[in-house]
Amino acid sequence: MRLRNAMLAAASAVALVLAVPFSANAATGDFLYKVGPGVPVGLADPQSRECIDLPWTTEQDPGFAPENRTQSTATVFLDSGCSGDVFYVMNPGKKLGDRLKLRSVVFS
Numbered sequence: 001m002r003l004r005n006a007m008l009a010a011a012s013a014v015a016l017v018l019a020v021p022f023s024a025n026a027a028t029g030d031f032l033y034k035v036g037p038g039v040p041v042g043l044a045d046p047q048s049r050e051c052i053d054l055p056w057t058t059e060q061d062p063g064f065a066p067e068n069r070t071q072s073t074a075t076v077f078l079d080s081g082c083s084g085d086v087f088y089v090m091n092p093g094k095k096l097g098d099r100l101k102l103r104s105v106v107f108s
Helices: 002-019
Strands: 029-035 039-044 063-070 074-077 087-090 104-107
Touching: 063 074
Parallel strands: none
Antiparallel strands: 029 039, 029 063, 074 087, 074 104
């Protein structure tokens, strides 16, 4: 009888773990940058481990002056699709100047 109760308890625990939804993989906080003549824009709670092409950026007019106000590390790229040789790793809380250009980002 004890073995059956132990098996039932173990099976219930496994079912409970599988029933609890996993939390979304999002970087908590805001990622800010500027576009055009200095218009501030940003991403709120961006998805983690996914390349994000930054809205309102183009090849001729990339974003600039990024601020990583998330709790995750952000890797910013000059090219879209998180590709190319030009990138910069930004720790949480890091703010960079107007000279850094970017068009895509991925969060840890």
